[in-house]
Amino acid sequence: MGFPTRFSAHLCLYTSEVNIMTAISFAGVYQKYITKSGETTALQEITLDIQAGEMIGLVGPSGCGKSTLLSLIAGLLVPTSGSVRVFGEKVAGPSPDRGYMFQQDYLLPWRTILDNILIGAEIAGRVTPQIRERALHLLEEMGLDGSAAKHPHQLSGGMRQRVALVRTLLTEPQIVLLDEPFSALDYQIKLQLEELVTTTLKARGITGVLVTHDLGEAVAMCDRIVVLSNHPGRIKRILDVPHNVRQRSPLAARETAEYHSLFRTIWGDLQDEY
Numbered sequence: 001m002g003f004p005t006r007f008s009a010h011l012c013l014y015t016s017e018v019n020i021m022t023a024i025s026f027a028g029v030y031q032k033y034i035t036k037s038g039e040t041t042a043l044q045e046i047t048l049d050i051q052a053g054e055m056i057g058l059v060g061p062s063g064c065g066k067s068t069l070l071s072l073i074a075g076l077l078v079p080t081s082g083s084v085r086v087f088g089e090k091v092a093g094p095s096p097d098r099g100y101m102f103q104q105d106y107l108l109p110w111r112t113i114l115d116n117i118l119i120g121a122e123i124a125g126r127v128t129p130q131i132r133e134r135a136l137h138l139l140e141e142m143g144l145d146g147s148a149a150k151h152p153h154q155l156s157g158g159m160r161q162r163v164a165l166v167r168t169l170l171t172e173p174q175i176v177l178l179d180e181p182f183s184a185l186d187y188q189i190k191l192q193l194e195e196l197v198t199t200t201l202k203a204r205g206i207t208g209v210l211v212t213h214d215l216g217e218a219v220a221m222c223d224r225i226v227v228l229s230n231h232p233g234r235i236k237r238i239l240d241v242p243h244n245v246r247q248r249s250p251l252a253a254r255e256t257a258e259y260h261s262l263f264r265t266i267w268g269d270l271q272d273e274y
């Protein structure tokens, strides 16, 4: 069984056998935080497989463990029990094959756009003419040609997030973790960015994990949505986004009856959590 994609982008989802490749696998994950005031169980019994090329949305009330899930995939946390695997390998720490996009772009104001993009390669001592060329090409692809020599303050919020996307893509990640990446943007720009990120990740076969408070954004951008419940964070329900929504761009998806129906279902699920 294939995994239908948005915009019919071609994805190599099959191994030489017939199975769809699992990009991220949580098996019986518990995460506890120990603080001076006691112990918090942030995640309980999380078991979830995310397929290669899939875009997964994580939604739920504040404190249900969304950021903790991203940190586990990123290798910033080790689960208290259970396992987190990326392409079959137990996550042992951060790696360039997993990129992050945040609400803030974290561009350094004193560096040019190109130098901001190259910062990871610079730290790794790997700024080659080829990397520089790739950065310039990516900037052009994201509609930012002419911005390389500018400084962050000369760019709009939407342009800066596109720079952040270029910086993320430069390391050629197989997985991109998206932590509320559009929540600080004007609505119009946010819709444009949703579109750009979805098409870009799908065209490259990159697996995406999107944390968002915006249920509409989750439905419009994702293939499946994981609804989490609170105290402790658990998977309440996993919903497939209908094919008619998935095959459209995030903007066009919002015009379908299925989009509205799924939105109402998730809304209902979350009403019980507040």
Ligand code: ADP
Pocket: 033, 034, 035, 040, 041, 042, 060, 061, 062, 063, 064, 065, 066, 067, 068, 069, 233
């Ligand atoms: P979300 O991203 O859904 O808002 P988080 O993953 O940030 O949820 O937090 C899940 C739970 O874990 C919350 O109860 C939060 O207070 C707690 N928590 C998160 N990070 C820490 C930490 N570093 N130390 C102690 N408790 C934490």
